[in-house]
Amino acid sequence: MNTKNTKKRGLWAIITPVNNYIRWAMVISALSGILSVVGFVLLAYVIGLIMGGSIHLFGFELGFKEALILLALITILSFLTKFYSFVISHLGAFKLEQILRTDITTHLAQIPLGHIITLGTGAIKKVLLDDVKNLHAFVADTTPMMAKAIVAPLASMVALFVIDYRLGLVAIAILLVGAVLMKFVMKDSVMHRQNYEQSQSEINKAVIEFVQAMPVVRTFDDGTTSFKRYNDALAKYRTNLKTWFGSTSTSARIAMTILSPMPTLLAVTITGLFFLMNGTLEFAPFIAALLVSTGMADALMPLMWMSNFVKKSSAAAIRIQEIMDIPVLHNSKAHKKIKATDIVFENVDFKYNEKDNYALKNINFEVKANTVTALVGPSGAGKSTVAKLIPRFWDVTKGSIKIGGVNIKDVDSQVLMDTVSFVFQDTFLFNDTLANNIKMANPTATDEDMIEACKAAQIHDFILSLPNGYETIAGDRGTNLSGGQKQRITIARAILRNAPIVVLDEATAFADPENEEEIIKALANLMKNKTVIVIAHRLSTIKDVDQIIVFDQGEVKEKGKHQELLAIQGGIYAKLWSNYEKAQNWDIHHIGGAL
């Protein structure tokens, strides 16, 4: 029960920016609920007035005509209140959408970039679009309906008691009996629900596996084996579901019966009949009672539907809050400047999350300004993690990283970004002209500067070959560029930015086999006269660099130049190098052929 409260707090907390709208909408909607009840009661009296007579209301005497006009007014008011409550709630919802989306995108810019990678664009996009939209639906539709669904039944109960308290008691009695029966009938419902959800997630897993594996599996056989697995899962699900249905069958059907308004109506009719017979109840009150007595029972089904929706919205709210909870990159407000570009890692430990193991331990090394340092090691050794710590994709858990003697945590993020540029495997182009995409890196650059950078990046000729040249639109909705072409454009950006430190993943050179030569030349130009850190995979490319740092299992194991490292007996680098040479010299040994 506690968790239910925390969840609700999350959902209601997240919509507070538009609380005013919500409150007004709910109040007006509740009002419309009360008006409906009043309308029904009045209706009963109006019928009685047709034959003549009048009723006294707030000191006024109303005959049939006046009462009918009042009824019409109430109906119009009912329409207006419903209308405006929804308009207000929708306006609030639209505003909330905008606020949430702005807040989330602002927050995304302040958290370590590494989180964006681990969360994934797809997941973040889903939160920004779908989860926010879900909250929109909640505020726009559910909140006013909720208010009405709670107030209207209460109002009808009050009205019923005012009309004739005895009938009110009868209606409550029926409800209580119903409630007790429901509790009895649904006592195992939580367990059953959990069983159902368990089966659901199992079958979904089996389906996903079957579907995902299909293209691959068809190449082994015609799918017989995986089909058997699928069928087995289906059979299991069928049994589970049938059991579930069977065990909840009686209780569910009883619940549906209890929740219908018929029993209340019958009870009030029969009781009213007695009172009519012994003269303690009159016509109009009796009709009025029949009209409002089912108010409580009628509200139950909608409330149940709504609670389902609230659950979904709570889940959406939680997902949004999880993103907003990610701590921002801590800026020490020291606003220091960077004057030199040597990099020092001092006693750096790093882990991604509190509960994980350390990904990096005791990292110590120094990169002198204007030198080239290569990071090597088996996959998962930690080299790309180390490289990503320099532009502060994450903050170190312990220790420090200093550039020019200044701790990078003491530097404004813009200054850091001005000092360190990085070229990794994911290329990204904005839906804008190529010129703007490239110039974005350096708003003060001239067109000549841009062209120089593109020439250095070996992409200038290609751009000129496009029909619109530099004005060609890139990005998703733009021209289809190959991986290698996009890579060279991002390299042009980096060249134009001219940041003194370059962090580079060498794999980018070989990601697009078509363009290897050009990309390599582009990278060579990028690296001139800079302090370079390169994550290396092909060991032959880094034979001559100033420093090679060898990582394994998150630690620095060896440091030095190529020849020094090769000389270490049984060294890690030596082994890597020998494997590399073997791999490079491989050609498929084919025995038994035309050769």
Add this chain to the structure above:
Amino acid sequence: MKKNQFASLLTIYKLSVELAGEYGSGFKKSLVYFTLAFVAQGLAFGMFYPLLLAMFADNPVISDIILYLGLMVFFSILSFWAKWRGHDFDYDGKIVDVTHELRTKLGTALREMPLEKLSTYKTGELNSTFSSNVDESVLHLGMVASMFLQIVIVPITIIVVTFFVDWRLALIMLAMLPLALPLYSWKRRESHEDKSEYNQANGVLESDFVEYIQGLPVLKAVNKVGVNAQKLQDSIAYVKEVQKQGLYKGQVPFVLMGVLIEITLLAIVFIGAFFVLDNTLSFITLAAAVIVISRLAEPLSIFLGVVSVFDLMDSAFKRIKSILAIEPLKIHKPLKTIKTYDIAFDNVSFAYQNQPTHALQNVNFIMANKTMTAIVGHSGCGKTTITKMIMRYADPQRGSIKIGGANIQNMTPEDLMKHISVVFQDVYLFDDTIINNIRMANPNATDKEVEDAANSAYCHEFITRLPNGYNTKIGDIGGSLSGGERQRISIARAILKNAPIVILDEPTAALDTESEVAVQRAIDKLVENKTVVVIAHRLSTIAGADTILVVDNGQIVESGTHDELVTKNGRYYGMWSAQQRIKDWHIDA
């Protein structure tokens, strides 16, 4: 609009019965029960007419009152009972059988459909069709049917009963209540979900979000983030504006539907008053009519919910049907079997579905038995297409493909694939034990045979080092297997299968150096004594091939051994020398 809605209702009914398959009659039976239930409910309400008249008669006759009260109770109980029985279809589990059947049929369709068709589906789409479409649309068929019948039958029954009591009142009801339908169509038209402007604005917003997220590093560098991200802020604001536009107009029909009952009541009382004063109608009857109409508020509120579910069901059913309707590739007679393992392409031309240009044009070659053929060329040139055609991914528009002289169209898919092993760049491992994953290639293999295959693939060692050895479940350790280890398991599968033809598609491209050597050794074992087709980018790895086919734009432009091609000084030579130059590249200090 009215007509369309009824037409689609009929379609849904037909589809429901069709999808219910052999349980269709059970479904229809439940519909009959529901109909009975709601007629009874309508009649129970209708009893208010005679009951109130009897209660408020000048000289009330107790027996009459008891009769009508009794009838009301009787009809109520009948309604409950019939509804209970109606849900038998659900609760006795028949609906579960229906969904089971459906998923089985869908699974079979997926297995048998041509690979080309399969590749046009995104896994997400298929998942949702197999899982949620079947569940949401079929599982709740009973519930939806019941709700639908309730909204239709209760009002109709009530109007019919009223007709017998006072036809004028019935006419008023008939005039007002069905207004729900045009109001609904009006609401749909105004609803922005259907509006293209909204969808467009949302589409732009979506891609702007992706741009923002992926471009964050660049944007951060120039501080164009958060409120400074002008383009993004504009898109967000625009979506808000578009939604605001339709707001007032859009709410009117929706709210009108909400007050429809109140308006009907007002009309009945107003008009009915005239008849009462005229002495042609008893005000008691009028009161009873008011009570009966007020009972219709419940079905009306369900109406909106049901109609939107119908939309979902409609599209879900259509998707399910479209998958079931896909025909597998035709197997031509007479059936042939493969005796030797040379592969021959005879004038093959092929274009992918919906593609204007041919992916392969007039491709001719013979890969002799037990030789190794390498296919090289720029990406998109058609290399992978050739290997796909060998597996009968689709039928070529022209030409034929023969293995051992037998046209692959003349054999069953099982027979064809029995002879081919494929090793891709990505490896799919099932959430099962490692030994079962490998054994998939040959379900009858003994444990020893599986281990031998693993040994040959150089993965026996690392497998035995795992917590449960061969019985380790992939799901438990999946993430911690390196690319090279996964690849070697995939090669072990291929070795176990021992198919005479092996297709390798850039198997070491995605691996780091350490894994590469191990995988290379495994591949060497795999290809011993087989007919091998290799797609490789690194030309040095295939320099020893018996034949190298150089493909460009869907055509074979050069073919021969490495030495022959190098001397030709053509396409191959250009690629080879570029790669040699790159080999020598290194970063200067």
